[in-house]
Amino acid sequence: MNDQVSADDMSPPGRPKGEYRSAQHEATPVSAKVAPLTLPTDGELVMRVMPMPSDANGNGDIFGGWIMAQVDLAGSVLPSRIAKGRITTVAVNQFVFKQPVSVADLLSFYAHVERIGRTSITVRVEVYAERNPADLKVVKVTEANLTYVSIDANGEPRPIPKN
Secondary structure (H helix, E strand, O other), rough: OEEEOHHHHOOOOOOOOOOEEOOOOOOOOOOHHHHOOOOOOOOEEEEEOOHHHHHHHHOOOOOOOHHHHHHHHHHHHHHHHOOOOOOOEEEEEEEEEEEOOOOEEEEEEEEEEEOOOOEEEEEEEEEEEEEOOOHHHOOOOOOEEEEEEOOOOOOEEEEOOOO
């Protein structure tokens, strides 16, 4: 019989294995030893917004649909510049809610062009929340991958300008 307690045994339910140290150490999250998250330096800041109480559900968290709409707006900034004209969202390829968003979180939306096709542009959007200004904490709350298509006045796909 082994009386040793491993780090995997100390992980609380719902946490990844190894999140906490073994019983011989204090029960300090391993992540507490890592430098706090800061806003990214790669990608382009395309939008910043603060959700209001009218954007919250009954639990006080911001509606996922509201966040999706903001991500779509933020994601369209770079493609509209590149297409030099009208674009439309054609696909949400991936959308992950990583953390809940609260009223008064300052949300920063960073975009990065992943791919430019003949008529389409795929963009990665990452959303970070700045919380509690007195003791600032930055957390990544959402990431998404969207595809936009350049369209003409009739709503038909048109080639993306070369320059």
